[in-house]
Amino acid sequence: MQTQETTTEYLFKLLPWFEANLKRFAYGAAFVLIAVFIFSFYSYRQNQREIAAGQALTQAVVSDSGGGLADACLKIAVDYSGTLAGQRALLQGAAVLFTTGKYAEAQAQFQKFLDNYPDNFFTPQAELGIAASLDAQGKTDPAISAYQRAAGQAADDNVVASAKFALARISESQGKFADASKLYADVARTYPNSAIGSEAGRRAMELKTKSPTAAAAAAPAGTAPFSLSH
Secondary structure: OHHHHHHHHHHHHHHHHHHHOHHHHHHHHHHHHHHHHHHHHHHHHHHHHHHHHHHHHHHHHHHOOOOHHHHHHHHHHHHOOOOHHHHHHHHHHHHHHHHOOOHHHHHHHHHHHHHHOOOOOOHHHHHHHHHHHHHHOOOHHHHHHHHHHHHHOOOOHHHHHHHHHHHHHHHHHOOOHHHHHHHHHHHHHHOOOOHHHHHHHHHHHHHHHHOHHHHHHHOOOOOOOOOOOO
């Protein structure tokens, strides 16, 4: 009985405090509701923007496979910057520029991707794109450095294989058959069930007939560590 009276007395004392701070509680609740509404609205708008960007990119690829595709993709990249589809559009636009022979422009767009999205899932592809663009322009030394950067990352095995293969091809064109053979053998050993691995193995075998040194370099490939030094 005394416990009940003590509780009732405590509530009566607490009630004036609640009444005095009622406005403060009301304002706090209102601020929380506003914050939840803003966050929900922003998330909704962002989701709608992602959907619109994806639809725009799909429409561009389906409706324009010619010279206008690069411009369409780059416009989507600007209009929907920050979205996943906008990022893909920028990379797609750069790739289209490359395939149409506009290597300097492609390099600029691949670089723009790296500048805007340095830690992106597609960063390795952009790095490979820069290397290939430099290579296609005959800028061999910068291309080698760019290929080495692409080959040094571990996020995309396809990019690594392509970059190493390109480095081997450059070494072969420069008459550095031992270096080329070592690189080809590394690609063939690391990616044995891929098209690029099969091609690398074939080229490594061909180099054995060109240079005894190349044959010696390719033979212990299973034990020698891979090196990109030139």
